[in-house]
Amino acid sequence: MVAAITTILVLQDLMVQAQGGKAGIDKADSEIRTYFQSGEKLMYAVGAILGLIGAVKVYQKWSGGDQDTSKVAAAWLGSCIFLVVVATILRSFFGIA
Secondary structure, X not given: OHHHHHHHHHHHHHHHHHOOHHHHHHHHHXXXXXXXXXXXXXXXXXXXXXXXXXXXXXXXXHHHOOOOHHHHHHHHHHXXXXXXXHHHHHHHHHOOO
């Protein structure tokens, strides 16, 4: 009899603790949304820095007379475009306004 009462009280305690889950999920969702904006700005900043580095490398190859300058330029430009597209797709995928 004591074991049954103890089991019921433990289960009731677990049910009471589990009711705050929705509030925790909502709080985590709002915090992640605020972090996303900072992450997006960081991604754009990294893209800008990579773009500048790429422009310098392409200029060095071009002024040095290398034949594969267009390949290097396309690769660096593609990586910068990829960063911008990924930020946009992630924003759309997760429904962040």
